[in-house]
Structures are given as C-alpha cells and as structure tokens.
Amino acid sequence: MNRYLKVKSARAWWLGVLLALICLTPLRAAEPLPSWNDGAPKQAIIDFVAKVTAEGSADFVPQAERIAVFDNDGTLWSEQPMYxxxxxxxxxxxxxxxxxxxxxxxxxxxxxxxxxxxxxxxxxxxxxxxxxxxxxxxxxxxxxxxxxxxxxxxARHPKTGRPFTRMVFQPMLELLEYLRANGFKTFIVSGGGIEFMRAWVQDVYGIPPEQVVGSSIRTKFEMRDGKPVLVRLPELNFYDDKEGKPVGINLHIGRRPIAAFGNSDGDHQMLQWTMAGDGPRFALLVHHTDAEREWAYDRDSHIGQLDKALDEARASGWSVVDMASDWGQIYPQ
Amino acid sequence: MNRYLKVKSARAWWLGVLLALICLTPLRAAEPLPSWNDGAPKQAIIDFVAKVTAEGSADFVPQAERIAVFDNDGTLWSEQPMYxxxxxxxxxxxxxxxxxxxxxxxxxxxxxxxxxxxxxxxxxxxxxxxxxxxxxxxxxxxxxxxxxxxxxxxARHPKTGRPFTRMVFQPMLELLEYLRANGFKTFIVSGGGIEFMRAWVQDVYGIPPEQVVGSSIRTKFEMRDGKPVLVRLPELNFYDDKEGKPVGINLHIGRRPIAAFGNSDGDHQMLQWTMAGDGPRFALLVHHTDAEREWAYDRDSHIGQLDKALDEARASGWSVVDMASDWGQIYPQ
Structure with a gap:
C-alpha cells in the first residue's frame, strides 16, 4: 500500500467512524420495543412505522404529519382501583x-x-x-x-406501594421512544386534567406540556397587587372524553393523527376519527387481561370499560394488546 | 513532516471540513435580521437571543422553555383597512x-x-x-x-393588489426564522380564527397547526353515513383576545412564554403575563408609523388600537418597533 492509499484509507476509516457515531446514535438499542413479546401487535407497530417512514413509498408520511395520540389512564399508566x-x-x-x-x-x-x-x-x-x-x-x-x-x-399506590408515576407501562414508554425516534410527534389525549398531567408527563413520558390535551377548568386573567396572574376557576371548561377527544385533538393539534392508542370506550371516537383519514393509519387498544401483574377488566368495568371499541377493533382489524401475553414486562424496574 | 503526521493532518483537515459542514449549516446567512435597520429593537432582539442561548450563563434558558408567541393581525401581517x-x-x-x-x-x-x-x-x-x-x-x-x-x-387586497399572504412583514419572517434557528418554538396567539390561520400559516410563517392559538367556534363529533366527522357549529367556543390571550396560551401551550410580540392593546395582557415570569424576558410592540409603505395608526384606530400597551411599553422598557425607521423593507419582494 503506498502512502497515498494509506492516507486515504485512514481518512475513510475516520469518516466512517464519525458518520456512524452521528447517524446511528438513535439506533443504538439494537432491537426496538424490547418489553414487547413477539406477536401480532408488536409486528403491526413495526410494519406501520417502516411503511410510513420509507421515503419514496406510496405510504410515506412526511415527518410533520406523523402525529400519534395516546390516552393516558389505562393506556400509559394503570387506572385501578380508581383513576x-x-x-x-x-x-x-x-x-x-x-x-x-x-x-x-x-x-x-x-x-x-x-x-x-x-x-x-x-x-x-x-x-x-x-x-x-x-x-x-x-x-x-x-x-x-x-x-x-x-x-x-x-403518594403511593395502595396495592403496589409504588409511586403512581412508577405505574406507567414500560412497553408504552418504549413505544413512545420508538415513535419519536422515527419522527413522530407524540401527544397525550386524555380525559384526565390537562394541568394535572402537564406537571409530570415531561419527566415521565418525555412529552412536553404543549403536547398534552386533556379536560380542563376555566382560568381567568387578573391583576393581583399589580402583578398579572391566571387563576383557576371552579367551572368546567372542556371534558376531553369520548366524542370530546376528536374535538380536543382538532382544537389543540389542528390535524388528524395517523396513529391512536387507547384502552377503553372513552377512546373509541378518537380511534374511529384517526382511522377515517386518508393514507396509512394505525389504531391499537390495550386490553387489560393480566390480573396477576396488573388488573384484568373490560366489558363490565366501571373504570376503563372496554366494550364497543373492542368489538370494532376486532371487526376492523385494529391491533389489540393482550397484556398478559404481549407484554414481557408491565412496569419499569 | 513524517508520514504519520501527514496522515494525521489529512485526517484532521477532513474532520474539520465535515464538522464545519455539519455544525455551521444553520449559520450560513452571515447576518441575522437583514431587513431590520440597525437600532434599538434589532439590538435588543439580538442581545436577548445571545443571552438566553449562552450555555453556562445565568440567563441561559433550556431549549424546551424557549417559547415565543406572536400576535398575527398587525404583527405578522397587515390589518388595514380591516382585519x-x-x-x-x-x-x-x-x-x-x-x-x-x-x-x-x-x-x-x-x-x-x-x-x-x-x-x-x-x-x-x-x-x-x-x-x-x-x-x-x-x-x-x-x-x-x-x-x-x-x-x-x-383574493387580492383592494389597496395593494397583493395576495393577502404577501402582505406579511418581511422583518417578522426573518425574526421567526432567527428565533427558530436559536432553538425557540414559535407560536401564533391571535384573535383571528384558529382554523382560518392554520390553513396557511405553515407555508407562510413555517408555523405548524399545533402551534397556533386563536379564536374558535365549537365543533361536534358525529357519524355521517357511518363515517366519523367533526362539524363546525355556529357557536363561539373561545375569544382569544386581550385577557383571553394568556388564558389561551395557558390552555394550549401550558407554560409561560419568554418572549411575546404584538402590536395593539389586544396584546397587552399577553405581553404583561409574559414579562411577569422569572428569568430573562422579552416583549416587543410593532408600532405602525409608516403611512407610505404600510399604514400609520395607533391610539385612535378602531382596528389595532395601540394606546395602553404603548404607555406600558415606554414605562417598562419594552421594545417598540418604529416601522418607518426600524424596518428597511415591509413586505417580501
């Protein structure tokens, strides 16, 4: 090898290392969704993401339109024995x-x-x-x-003794990360209080306050001792559940998501509205089937009732997570 | 120079070129805000941005908190002879x-x-x-x-014959770009209709639908021929002006901006609320003083009245753009 080639190969090697470091950092975790067992829901997620991110393909979705919405109670964290x-x-x-x-x-x-x-x-x-x-x-x-x-x-949960924010679902944390690593913008769309969630969802889910849609009470601007403040009033402003979810999405986000994740009939309309748009779409329900590691409930539950949405999921081919068999782990360790 | 050093310097040179290409691309436009004449407002903007982006300084603001809000009518585009x-x-x-x-x-x-x-x-x-x-x-x-x-x-404006979206202010387009290049997230907070603006502000201002706060009418979710749709109802949902602007910001963004830009008393409370937060803050009013190139109006105007906010700007040291002298160009060419 002559001197020129040595210089050239050293240069190429360094360029390769540098580019690899720059380009591959988000992919260091070799396999996505490690807490998801192999099965239909995991495969459907991976196939959908591959499809909408494949430039040049008919199903490609520009990054700005990769909007994914997540219910919170029962979808990102537990909701039993009460919200x-x-x-x-x-x-x-x-x-x-x-x-x-x-x-x-x-x-x-x-x-x-x-x-x-x-x-x-x-x-x-x-x-x-x-x-x-x-x-x-x-x-x-x-x-x-x-x-x-x-x-x-x-605060600690009466059954698990865990902080409530440690009763979030590890597979869903991985899903949020995976979608964001693939150019999705992740939003919460929950019946829970918008400002209750905003206090902690950045730290726990990596979702910033401006990407949280929820129920709200009214606030009022006023001057207190010459200082402008907002005051929270005891009046409902918006109830972000059922038919309210597409309304809240339209008001806050202003475009239809391409992927929606829920667990109850309270999410039914959000999933319907998401799936009714043009182009590739994805809907997934978390079915609480794991009485040992979490809770098992669906059609007859007062909290997180899952009945009509489950029927439509099965009829329309939406993904349904069987928590007991599809998730290798429930909570973060 | 021995062979080893030659290899090393070739490597260093290539690394330098590559890093320069990677790191300096956003800074190619040598001077920011080219349509702004040198003067107090331009300098204040540049000083503020330098301050909040200087890592390690007491005034450093993490990127996620660099929220900048812009009124639309009279601030980003003209508003005469009527909105x-x-x-x-x-x-x-x-x-x-x-x-x-x-x-x-x-x-x-x-x-x-x-x-x-x-x-x-x-x-x-x-x-x-x-x-x-x-x-x-x-x-x-x-x-x-x-x-x-x-x-x-x-549609064309009756006086200028321009499309309305070509009556946006070139200096403000540059300001939006400059702030985003420095890690700011730019939002519109306008009394105008939220869905009216969302239709075109991505193309014109580079602001996505989810970063638009505005007045709104109610919408309703319903099934039409088995297809889920939202329908716009003839009922006011929210009026995003004056005291409503901080309320709208809190509802949609969920945190207090660090910079606010307006032009009328309708923006007064938004600027007050922005400036009342902790840490470095910036407020700017566009004063319409240019009857030749645009319009001149302030305290007595029915559209875009600027009276109390102008007094507070002067008393509190907020920046005030004198359109006639501070802007070298009004509309894009």
Missing part, C-alpha cells in the same frame, strides 16, 4: 382539612375524611364535581403545578 | 349568494351584496357574528380548510 387523579383529590382533601374545620360535619368532605367512599358516592356526580373543584381551583397554574408535583413525589 | 379575515367573510358571502336567493332581501346579507358596509355596521355586533357564523360553520374542518386555501390563492 389515579382521584387519589390526588382524596389526598388533597385530607391535606387541606386542617384549614377547613367545617368539613368534619359537611358532606361530601366528612365522608372523605372518614374514608367512607360509599357514602361519598351517595352524593353522586355533584359530590364528585365539588371535590374536584375544591382541590383543583382557586390557585394559579404555577401553584397547582407545585401541589401536583409534591403529591407525585410522596 | 383580513373580514375580507374573507365578505368574499364568502358573495360566493355563497347564488345558493341563497333570499339574501337579496335579508339583512345583513343584502347590504353585503350591495357593498354597503355602513348599512352592515348598523346591524352592530349581532350582524357581524351572523356573517361570521354563516361563513365559518356548517362544514367539516377539512372542508373549511379547502375553502380558506381557495380564497388565499385568489
């Missing part, structure tokens, strides 16, 4: 009680403080709305965010 | 008239068709709302988008 935000409400009532001695004799607060949930439920929806507004309104968004973060840092 | 969306409304009434023979004798339509705007205005706000709802509701978002795009492609 985790309901634990937040009850914990907050207890934390606020010392400043409200009148609650000891006022419903629904008295029953919450005694831990008598069946008595609370006797108050019906009005009682629940009152508890939500008492714990969610009356402060600025910044103050509410700190309250949520304090709760997230200290 | 451009009002031209859209009138043009649509004329285009729809053949299907509505009854309009020839029904107000406010009859006066619109005769071009008698003072008679239309006699109907007050109720007449204007009716015209807006007639032209904005009753179709799906996809259908509305196509209607807007058709109008954008053909």
């Amino acid at each position: 985790f935000q309901a634990f937040f409400v009850l914990d907050r009532i207890k934390a606020m009680a010392p400043e409200h001695p009148e609650w000891e004799t006022t419903e629904p607060y008295a029953s919450v403080l005694k831990g008598d949930m069946s008595k609370v439920m006797e108050g019906g929806q009005a009682a629940l709305v009152e508890l939500v507004m008492t714990t969610h309104a009356g402060m600025t968004p910044d103050e509410f965010r700190r309250i949520v973060l304090d709760w997230v840092a200290t | 451009f969306q009002a031209f859209f409304v009138l043009d649509r009434i004329k285009a729809m008239a053949p299907e509505h023979p009854e309009w020839e004798t029904t107000e406010p339509y009859a006066s619109v068709l005769k071009g008698d705007m003072s008679k239309v205005m006699e109907g007050g706000q109720a007449a204007l709302v009716e015209l807006v709802m007639t032209t904005h509701a009753g179709m799906t978002p996809d259908e509305f988008r196509r209607i807007v795009l058709d109008w954008v492609a053909t």
Whole structure:
C-alpha cells in the first residue's frame, strides 16, 4: 500500500467512524420495543412505522404529519382501583382539612375524611364535581403545578406501594421512544386534567406540556397587587372524553393523527376519527387481561370499560394488546 | 513532516471540513435580521437571543422553555383597512349568494351584496357574528380548510393588489426564522380564527397547526353515513383576545412564554403575563408609523388600537418597533 492509499484509507476509516457515531446514535438499542413479546401487535407497530417512514413509498408520511395520540389512564399508566387523579383529590382533601374545620360535619368532605367512599358516592356526580373543584381551583397554574408535583413525589399506590408515576407501562414508554425516534410527534389525549398531567408527563413520558390535551377548568386573567396572574376557576371548561377527544385533538393539534392508542370506550371516537383519514393509519387498544401483574377488566368495568371499541377493533382489524401475553414486562424496574 | 503526521493532518483537515459542514449549516446567512435597520429593537432582539442561548450563563434558558408567541393581525401581517379575515367573510358571502336567493332581501346579507358596509355596521355586533357564523360553520374542518386555501390563492387586497399572504412583514419572517434557528418554538396567539390561520400559516410563517392559538367556534363529533366527522357549529367556543390571550396560551401551550410580540392593546395582557415570569424576558410592540409603505395608526384606530400597551411599553422598557425607521423593507419582494 503506498502512502497515498494509506492516507486515504485512514481518512475513510475516520469518516466512517464519525458518520456512524452521528447517524446511528438513535439506533443504538439494537432491537426496538424490547418489553414487547413477539406477536401480532408488536409486528403491526413495526410494519406501520417502516411503511410510513420509507421515503419514496406510496405510504410515506412526511415527518410533520406523523402525529400519534395516546390516552393516558389505562393506556400509559394503570387506572385501578380508581383513576389515579382521584387519589390526588382524596389526598388533597385530607391535606387541606386542617384549614377547613367545617368539613368534619359537611358532606361530601366528612365522608372523605372518614374514608367512607360509599357514602361519598351517595352524593353522586355533584359530590364528585365539588371535590374536584375544591382541590383543583382557586390557585394559579404555577401553584397547582407545585401541589401536583409534591403529591407525585410522596403518594403511593395502595396495592403496589409504588409511586403512581412508577405505574406507567414500560412497553408504552418504549413505544413512545420508538415513535419519536422515527419522527413522530407524540401527544397525550386524555380525559384526565390537562394541568394535572402537564406537571409530570415531561419527566415521565418525555412529552412536553404543549403536547398534552386533556379536560380542563376555566382560568381567568387578573391583576393581583399589580402583578398579572391566571387563576383557576371552579367551572368546567372542556371534558376531553369520548366524542370530546376528536374535538380536543382538532382544537389543540389542528390535524388528524395517523396513529391512536387507547384502552377503553372513552377512546373509541378518537380511534374511529384517526382511522377515517386518508393514507396509512394505525389504531391499537390495550386490553387489560393480566390480573396477576396488573388488573384484568373490560366489558363490565366501571373504570376503563372496554366494550364497543373492542368489538370494532376486532371487526376492523385494529391491533389489540393482550397484556398478559404481549407484554414481557408491565412496569419499569 | 513524517508520514504519520501527514496522515494525521489529512485526517484532521477532513474532520474539520465535515464538522464545519455539519455544525455551521444553520449559520450560513452571515447576518441575522437583514431587513431590520440597525437600532434599538434589532439590538435588543439580538442581545436577548445571545443571552438566553449562552450555555453556562445565568440567563441561559433550556431549549424546551424557549417559547415565543406572536400576535398575527398587525404583527405578522397587515390589518388595514380591516382585519383580513373580514375580507374573507365578505368574499364568502358573495360566493355563497347564488345558493341563497333570499339574501337579496335579508339583512345583513343584502347590504353585503350591495357593498354597503355602513348599512352592515348598523346591524352592530349581532350582524357581524351572523356573517361570521354563516361563513365559518356548517362544514367539516377539512372542508373549511379547502375553502380558506381557495380564497388565499385568489383574493387580492383592494389597496395593494397583493395576495393577502404577501402582505406579511418581511422583518417578522426573518425574526421567526432567527428565533427558530436559536432553538425557540414559535407560536401564533391571535384573535383571528384558529382554523382560518392554520390553513396557511405553515407555508407562510413555517408555523405548524399545533402551534397556533386563536379564536374558535365549537365543533361536534358525529357519524355521517357511518363515517366519523367533526362539524363546525355556529357557536363561539373561545375569544382569544386581550385577557383571553394568556388564558389561551395557558390552555394550549401550558407554560409561560419568554418572549411575546404584538402590536395593539389586544396584546397587552399577553405581553404583561409574559414579562411577569422569572428569568430573562422579552416583549416587543410593532408600532405602525409608516403611512407610505404600510399604514400609520395607533391610539385612535378602531382596528389595532395601540394606546395602553404603548404607555406600558415606554414605562417598562419594552421594545417598540418604529416601522418607518426600524424596518428597511415591509413586505417580501
């Protein structure tokens, strides 16, 4: 080998190393979705992503249009024995009680403080709305965010003893990462409170506040001691569930997703609307079938009922995750 | 130079070229903001951007928090002799008239068709709302988008003869680019219709639909012939002006911007709320002072009135663009 060739091959080698480092970094994890067992849902996800990212193919979707929407409760984290935000409400009532001695004799607060949930439920929806507004309104968004973060840092699930944010689904964390590594923009579209979620979903899911769609109460701009603030009001602004989900997506995102992930009939319309667009589409339901590692429930559950959406998934060929068999791991270790 | 050193220097040279190509591509345009004349506003923008992007400095702002919000009417494009969306409304009434023979004798339509705007205005706000709802509701978002795009492609401004989307401000296009090149996420926060803007702002401003906050009407999810659709309803959902702007920002973006750009008292609260946050902040008003190249108006204008916000800008040291002297060019060539 003469000197010129040696120079050239050294140069080529270094260029190769550098380009490899630059280009391959996002792909270091050799195999995507490691917590997903081989099977139809995993294969369908990988096939869909390959299809929409193959430049020049008929199914190619430009990066800006790769919008993926995820329900939260029951899809990204557990939701039993009740929505985790309901634990937040009850914990907050207890934390606020010392400043409200009148609650000891006022419903629904008295029953919450005694831990008598069946008595609370006797108050019906009005009682629940009152508890939500008492714990969610009356402060600025910044103050509410700190309250949520304090709760997230200290609260534990009664059955698992885990922090609630450690009851997110490891396979879904991998899916979010995998989609983003392939140019997707990932959004949450949940019936949960938009500002409740925004406090922690960046850290836990890698989803920034501006990519969260949820239920909301009204806020009001006002000057307090010459300082402009927003104040959270005890009035519903938007309920982001069922028919509300496509409405919320249209309002916040302004275009139809190409992929939607849910677990209940509350996600049915979101999946229908996603699948009704032109071009390649993907819909997936998480079916809670694992009573040992998580919970098993579907058609008759009060929380996360999955009935009509499951029928349509089977009739229309949407992907359905059988949690017990399709997921090798449920929660992060 | 021995052989080893030659190999090494060749390698270093190639690495240098490659890294330069990779790293410097976004900086090819040597000088930022070429249509801005040297002066206080341009310097303030450049100083602010340098400050928040200087890693290790006390004023450094992580990229995810570099949120910049822009009003549209009067800030990114002109707004005289009336908001451009009002031209859209009138043009649509004329285009729809053949299907509505009854309009020839029904107000406010009859006066619109005769071009008698003072008679239309006699109907007050109720007449204007009716015209807006007639032209904005009753179709799906996809259908509305196509209607807007058709109008954008053909409509011309009565004074300049330009397409309305060529009456955007060249200096502001450069500013949007400059901020994005420095890691900012740019949002529109406008009193204009959210879906009216979304139809064209990606092409014109490089701002995607999910980064547009605006006024909106309600939409409803329904099944039509077994196909899920959203339908735009003739009911106001949200009015994104004045006190509404911080509310809209909080709902859609979920965090406080660090930079806000406006031109009227309708932007006052947005700028106040932006400036009231912690850390480095930037606020700028576009003052329409150029009757020759654009329009000159401020405290007494019915469209884009700039009065209280101008006082606060001067008292608080916000940047104020004197359009006549600070901008070397108004519209794109």
